[in-house]
Amino acid sequence: xxxxxxxxxxxxxxxxxxxxxxxxxxxxxxxxxxxxxxxxxxxxxxxxxxxxxxxxxxxxxxxxxxxxxxxx
Numbered sequence: 001x002x003x004x005x006x007x008x009x010x011x012x013x014x015x016x017x018x019x020x021x022x023x024x025x026x027x028x029x030x031x032x033x034x035x036x037x038x039x040x041x042x043x044x045x046x047x048x049x050x051x052x053x054x055x056x057x058x059x060x061x062x063x064x065x066x067x068x069x070x071x072x
Contacts, residue, residue, distance in 0.1 A: 003044070005041075005071060
């Protein structure tokens with residue numbers, strides 16, 4: 001299942017770091033962060049709870065970019 005989230009990130013490099021962190025999160029099949037549109041697309045693995053995975057994604061992204069926002 002794919003879902004799109006509105007994000008707030010300050011630079012393209014930070015968006016790349018967020019994408020990498022999100023991609024490595026358990027329960028995420030793939031992640032794409034687009035700095036220009038300020039959107040994050042997450043493709044979830046089957047059998048994983050979306051809200052739990054997104055909490056982990058948000059935590060991982062905050063580690064690489066403390067000022068980022070993901071609007072769940």
